[in-house]
Amino acid sequence: MKLSKIGQSWIKGRSEVAKSEETVASQPRASHVLSTVVGTARRDPLRKLLAPYFDEQYYLEVYFDVREAGIDALDHYINFGEREGRQPSPEFDPIFYAERYASSLGGKKPLQHYAMEGKAAGNLTSADGFDYDWYKRVYLNKNATNADCRQHYLENKRFNLLCKKGDDAFIKLREEFDSDFYLATYPAIGDLDPWMHYVGAGRREGRKIARWYRDGIGDIQKQVELVMREAWELQGIDLMLDRLDISGLGTLASSTPSYLDASNQALVEALNDIGSEISSLVATGSLGIGGAELYGINLFRALSKLHGTRKTILLVTDGERGKGEKWLPEDAKTLVISDYLPDADSEARAQFTRRLISIVQPESTYCVNSRALWDVMIKPKSAIGNFTKLRACLFCYDYTAEGAPVGYAATEFPQAFTLIDHFLIDNQTFVDQLISDFSIPANQQKRLQVLRTPVEQKKLPERAEKTQRRVFWSGRMSRQKLPEMIGKIAELCPSISFHLYSVPGNISTESLGLPANVKIEPPYDPDVGVPFEKYDAFLYTSLWDGIPTVLLDAASAGIPIVGSASGGISEILDNDTGWLVSDIYDPRQYARCLQEVCFTSKEASRRREAMFQRLNTQHSWEKFESIVKLVEQEEELAK
Amino acid sequence: MKKTDVTAIINAHNEGLILTGTLKSVSKAVQRAEEGGLSVEVMVVADRCDDLTQDVLNDFDEIPVKLVEGDNGDLAESRNQGVKLAEGEFIAFIDGDDLWGADWLLNAVEAARKEKRECIWHPEVNLYFAENHQWFFHHHDMDSPDFKVENLLVINYWTALSFARKKVYVDNPYVRNQISKGMGYEDWSWNCSTIAKGLVHKVVPETCHFVRKKEFSLVRESVQADVMVSRHGLYNHLFQDKKRKFAKR
Numbered sequence: 001m002k003l004s005k006i007g008q009s010w011i012k013g014r015s016e017v018a019k020s021e022e023t024v025a026s027q028p029r030a031s032h033v034l035s036t037v038v039g040t041a042r043r044d045p046l047r048k049l050l051a052p053y054f055d056e057q058y059y060l061e062v063y064f065d066v067r068e069a070g071i072d073a074l075d076h077y078i079n080f081g082e083r084e085g086r087q088p089s090p091e092f093d094p095i096f097y098a099e100r101y102a103s104s105l106g107g108k109k110p111l112q113h114y115a116m117e118g119k120a121a122g123n124l125t126s127a128d129g130f131d132y133d134w135y136k137r138v139y140l141n142k143n144a145t146n147a148d149c150r151q152h153y154l155e156n157k158r159f160n161l162l163c164k165k166g167d168d169a170f171i172k173l174r175e176e177f178d179s180d181f182y183l184a185t186y187p188a189i190g191d192l193d194p195w196m197h198y199v200g201a202g203r204r205e206g207r208k209i210a211r212w213y214r215d216g217i218g219d220i221q222k223q224v225e226l227v228m229r230e231a232w233e234l235q236g237i238d239l240m241l242d243r244l245d246i247s248g249l250g251t252l253a254s255s256t257p258s259y260l261d262a263s264n265q266a267l268v269e270a271l272n273d274i275g276s277e278i279s280s281l282v283a284t285g286s287l288g289i290g291g292a293e294l295y296g297i298n299l300f301r302a303l304s305k306l307h308g309t310r311k312t313i314l315l316v317t318d319g320e321r322g323k324g325e326k327w328l329p330e331d332a333k334t335l336v337i338s339d340y341l342p343d344a345d346s347e348a349r350a351q352f353t354r355r356l357i358s359i360v361q362p363e364s365t366y367c368v369n370s371r372a373l374w375d376v377m378i379k380p381k382s383a384i385g386n387f388t389k390l391r392a393c394l395f396c397y398d399y400t401a402e403g404a405p406v407g408y409a410a411t412e413f414p415q416a417f418t419l420i421d422h423f424l425i426d427n428q429t430f431v432d433q434l435i436s437d438f439s440i441p442a443n444q445q446k447r448l449q450v451l452r453t454p455v456e457q458k459k460l461p462e463r464a465e466k467t468q469r470r471v472f473w474s475g476r477m478s479r480q481k482l483p484e485m486i487g488k489i490a491e492l493c494p495s496i497s498f499h500l501y502s503v504p505g506n507i508s509t510e511s512l513g514l515p516a517n518v519k520i521e522p523p524y525d526p527d528v529g530v531p532f533e534k535y536d537a538f539l540y541t542s543l544w545d546g547i548p549t550v551l552l553d554a555a556s557a558g559i560p561i562v563g564s565a566s567g568g569i570s571e572i573l574d575n576d577t578g579w580l581v582s583d584i585y586d587p588r589q590y591a592r593c594l595q596e597v598c599f600t601s602k603e604a605s606r607r608r609e610a611m612f613q614r615l616n617t618q619h620s621w622e623k624f625e626s627i628v629k630l631v632e633q634e635e636e637l638a639k
Numbered sequence: 640m641k642k643t644d645v646t647a648i649i650n651a652h653n654e655g656l657i658l659t660g661t662l663k664s665v666s667k668a669v670q671r672a673e674e675g676g677l678s679v680e681v682m683v684v685a686d687r688c689d690d691l692t693q694d695v696l697n698d699f700d701e702i703p704v705k706l707v708e709g710d711n712g713d714l715a716e717s718r719n720q721g722v723k724l725a726e727g728e729f730i731a732f733i734d735g736d737d738l739w740g741a742d743w744l745l746n747a748v749e750a751a752r753k754e755k756r757e758c759i760w761h762p763e764v765n766l767y768f769a770e771n772h773q774w775f776f777h778h779h780d781m782d783s784p785d786f787k788v789e790n791l792l793v794i795n796y797w798t799a800l801s802f803a804r805k806k807v808y809v810d811n812p813y814v815r816n817q818i819s820k821g822m823g824y825e826d827w828s829w830n831c832s833t834i835a836k837g838l839v840h841k842v843v844p845e846t847c848h849f850v851r852k853k854e855f856s857l858v859r860e861s862v863q864a865d866v867m868v869s870r871h872g873l874y875n876h877l878f879q880d881k882k883r884k885f886a887k888r
Contacts, residue, residue: 169785223764223775227847230740231766234667234849238660238738241849244768252766254775257794258785264793271792277875358867359792359874383821383867 047074049115055089062087062154082109090147090154093126100124126150131165138163138170138199161192161200170199178210211250224249263348266340267355274335274360279307280632281362281388283353283370286319287336291453291549293324295393295426296368298454301329302628303366309333313362317353317372318346323527337372350375358387364632366424367392374408377416390420391631393451395546396430396567401479405437414438422631424451426546427568449631453552454624460612461558463533463605469496469598471562473539474524474550478505482541482564485587487514489539492591496598498539501530532557536604537597539590542566552619555611560604562593572618577611644677645744646727646805650717651683651735655691657851659699664738664849666701672744679744680727683735684709686717692735714799715813715825722808731802738849739800747802750843758839759830760802762846769852776850780842781834791831792874797840799826800848811836814869816861823866824858831868835876 054074060067063086066076077088085095088111097110101123105113114123135149136142139162144152156162174195182194186207189197198209211220228246235242260268280303284296297314304312309331316336328334337349344352349372357365357376365388367373376382377390384390394413397405413423413434425431431448434440440448471493475481483502490498498518502509509520524530530553532538538554538561545567552572554561561578563569574580579593597604647665651658669679681702685693686709696706707724711717718732729751731744740762747760765776779786779796790796811833816823830840853859 222845223777223847226740226845227764227766227775230742230847231849233741234664234738237663237667238849240770240851241660241738241768243770244773249766249773252774254777256777257779257790257796258787260790260794264790267793268789271789271874271878274878276878354867355793361870361874381819381821381864381866386820386822387867387870 046078046112050074050078050088050111053088053092053111053115058089058154059086062158077111082111087154090150091125096126097123129164134165134168134171138166138174139196156193156196161196163199166199170203173198173203173209176210181210182207208254220254221250224252263341263344263352267352267359270335270337270340270352270356271359274313274333276310278313278360278362279303279311280364280366281313281315281357281360282366282368283315283317283373284368285317285370285372286322287316287324287334288319288322289324291546292369292393292395293322294327294549295395295453296366297324297327298624299366299368299393299424299628300332302454302625303364303632304329304332305625306629306632313360315353315356315370317349317370326527346371346375354382354384357384361387364389364391367420369393369408374412374416377419378412380419385419389634390416391422391424392416392420393424393426394430394434395426396544398480399544409434421447421634423448424631425449426451426453427571429568429571430546449627451624451627451631452619453547453549454621455552455556455615455619457616457620458556460609461533463558463608468536470499470535471496471537471539471594471598472499472501472521472530472535473541474501474503474530475540475542475548476503476505477507477509479507480543480545481505482543482584483507483509483512485541485585485590486518486539487512488587489590489594490515490518492587493517493594496536496594499535529553532559535559537562537594539594540564540569541584541590542569543584545569547572552615555608555615558608558612560597560608561611562590562597572614573611576607577614578607641678643680643727644748645672645729645731646680646682646721646725647731647733647744648718648721648725649681649683649733649735650714650721651685651688651692651696652714653689653692654695654735655689656695658692658695658735660738661733661735662695662699662704663701664741665733667741668739668744669702671741672748675745675749677745677748680705680725682707682721682725684717684721686711686713713815713825715815715829718799718808718825719812722805722812725805727805729802730805730808731800733800736851736853737800738851740847740849743802743843743846743848746846747843750841751802751804754841756839757804757807758841759797759807759833760841760843761797762800762848763842763844765798765848765850767850767852772852778842779840781839782841788834789877791834792877795824795827795830797826797830798848798850799829800850801826802843803838807833807838811838814871816866816869818860818864818866821864821866822869823861823864824868828869828871831871831873835872 051074054077056073059073059077063081066073077086082094087093092111092114094110097114098105101113101118108116114125130146130149132146132149136144139152140148153162153164177195177198179194182198183189198207228249231241231244231246282296282300282303284293287293300312300314309329313333313335314328316334320338321336325334337344337352341348341352353372354376367377367390376384394409397410398407400406425448428450431450434448435445473486475483477483486498486500494517496517499521500509500518501521501524503524532554538559540548540551540561540563542548542564543566547568551561551563551569555572561573563573563578563580564584565580565582566584570580579597581589581593583589647669649661649665654661665681669681672679682705683696684707685696707721709717709720711720722730729748731747733739743762751758751760761778763778765778767774767776781788811829813825813829816825834840
């Protein structure tokens with residue numbers, strides 16, 4: 001049952017109780033005894049009110065921890081039981097009642113409300129949810145009453161094996177079910193009722209219900225007799241067959257594709273959820289708010305526009321759903337492996353990805369920092385290239401503390417180069433670097449295609465004259481983003497106020513020893529963003545990069561930018577469109593540029609306009625979409 | 640001249656002495672079929688056979704056998720080669736190390752002639768046998784209410800020892816295995832492709848096959864090499880017409 005917010009707050013603490021019931025419900029809780037003594041006197045009027053609706057015998061029978069603790073049943077209900085979601089009688093479900101009449105409880109407890117007002121108003125007392133006919137035929141008999149069903153359910157539900165409604169196939173299976181066989185075959189079920197175990201768990205686990213019956217197979221006894229007969233007829237023609245113990249055939253195991261193991265079941269569920277032909281699949285590692293994830297989603301959007309949303313899918317291979325989901329269109333097909341195989345390790349995720357692609361056979365598959373898909377693509381015999389055209393997106397290297405390049409571009413790229421027909425790279429600088437580092441032959445270089453992150457085009461925002469000289473810095477608190485430069489720069493600019501919007505990383509702001517003119521703002525929240533309009537300039541420091549999204553966002557918001565000349569940044573930021581700092585470790589260069597931005601407003605205005613112009617030329621959606629289209633059509637890609 | 644009802648195609652490679660059992664089981668099934676009034680052609684496609692297998696074939700004289708030399712190095716291509724040369728209205732495949740139940744051919748023809756749809760037929764049950772281990776593999780009938788066609792996307796339902804009208808095999812040739820390139824399971828791929836073409840897989844009631852599990856087999860090699868099922872169109876066939884709304888989790 002899904003609880004409303006009010007229902008949820010009322011039922012606080014229930015989950016812990018439920019867990020304890022699952023294990024050993026009979027352990028008395030001594031603390032209850034002590035508390036009850038205190039509560040009894042105070043609650044006498046309440047006891048009187050509730051007593052007519054409280055079934056003590058039922059309560060003690062069902063909740064045997066209460067019985068064994070020797071506690072007064074009604075007191076237990078008042079003090080703990082109701083809060084824990086226990087039922088005072090088979091007919092009254094306090095969870096259902098609290099949710100159903102949440103708006104009228106007015107601070108009263110469910111049974112109290114029912115006794116005082118609800119009964120007179122004809123309120124319902126339980127959600128029911130029974131398919132009585134099904135329940136009777138599966139667990140009881142056709143002559144049982146609805147009340148018998150409820151009673152049976154309440155008495156046995158603690159085993160978590162009962163269903164109130166279900167598959168008609170169970171009705172047929174019950175006729176075949178052999179309790180003795182089941183118990184003998186699966187002694188680990190202990191004292192549980194064999195049939196209830198089968199309905200609640202055994203069928204899902206593919207357990208056998210009788211020696212001579214296999215679900216969906218037919219008459220196993222007849223089949224065994226048939227095989228015996230035929231094997232007998234073949235006597236003398238094959239010695240190995242002759243050596244078979246024909247009399248033991250009845251005990252042999254059976255295999256059938258009716259029941260799937262967890263990975264196959266997950267795959268079938270995923271395929272059913274996709275449920276349509278797929279032209280393009282974008283595989284991304286996670287669905288967070290990083291630049292790569294945004295790039296993947298932009299790619300997904302462009303492909304959806306080209307092929308239609310029904311025929312495009314975003315596959316999240318390594319992580320969970322995240323805040324990046326908000327960037328997706330409402331009708332986007334998003335498949336998250338963790339939804340199907342939450343505990344899968346990296347090998348299982350790679351296998352799931354590989355098999356899914358081989359079955360769905362999208363015309364094209366794009367890898368955007370998907371660990372699972374890279375793992376598949378680097379194996380020469382993965383055969384994945386036989387099922388789809390593979391493309392991979394790259395941005396920049398990462399670097400070790402010693403300065404050695406690492407990451408997909410450094411390690412997986414050369415291994416998978418043959419298999420992947422196009423690489424989409426968000427900056428030309430990195431294309432040139434890869435060509436140089438791997439000596440890529442001239443006739444292969446066209447497979448490396450620049451595809452710059454698109455930016456929504458809008459009018460250049462007007463900016464009021466700023467008098468407070470405020471600058472903001474935004475980035476992950478990690479070695480890559482050079483956060484240690486902030487304090488050094490701020491010390492050189494005492495008349496400028498610096499505001500830090502950081503994304504948490506492995507460096508703490510406290511460890512930076514920042515001067516007084518640096519203000520730490522709350523951690524960057526993509527839902528809130530940065531109030532660009534409050535600032536004179538954006539300071540971006542970085543040791544390596546592609547073209548960072550935050551820089552494009554700042555440029556799009558029309559704010560002057562001072563940034564490090566690293567990676568692909570200089571393709572958008574130069575001394576015409578902003579202030580590019582060539583020596584990324586020199587705080588004086590940054591400080592000089594910031595002084596110029598803050599105190600020469602005319603030049604700042606000119607450069608931000610030039611930046612906006614460049615943005616529209618290089619990072620337009622039209623350009624992004626046209627390149628994606630060309631890649632999809634595999635035309636000769638012009639640089 | 641009486642027309643041939645069935646061509647039994649035995650695919651042989653390096654089975655050696657084991658092939659004798661297969662030939663004898665085929666002989667028994669042929670004898671039973673002929674007693675039932677059927678005319679059966681027996682063909683062995685000997686694909687790059689070793690000398691011993693060739694000798695076994697040469698010496699076998701229980702029934703007339705049409706011997707076809709193959710140079711395919713592949714079971715799928717060998718089956719296709721056999722199909723081209725088959726004269727029967729129906730074709731029944733068997734690999735050179737497996738055994739048919741004696742009633743297989745007779746019952747399969749009877750079932751196929753009763754059925755108005757174009758179907759592919761399989762035995763009801765298989766006994767997999769090795770020296771110290773046996774188990775049953777039950778075949779599913781697509782007409783059964785329990786049959787879940789989408790499971791075929793992730794697991795194979797039927798062995799390669801199928802029976803169908805010759806036209807079915809002519810129109811739907813097997814796809815060559817390319818184990819070294821990571822592609823295989825020609826029978827699984829074929830089962831998927833035929834369903835995608837609208838054909839129905841059914842079981843012949845009360846029939847069985849005996850499938851030998853060897854230390855080395857194509858299936859085992861495929862599993863060890865972690866190959867994928869060769870391309871087929873089943874997924875698109877199942878989902879092309881469904882206007883499903885994607886269920887967000």
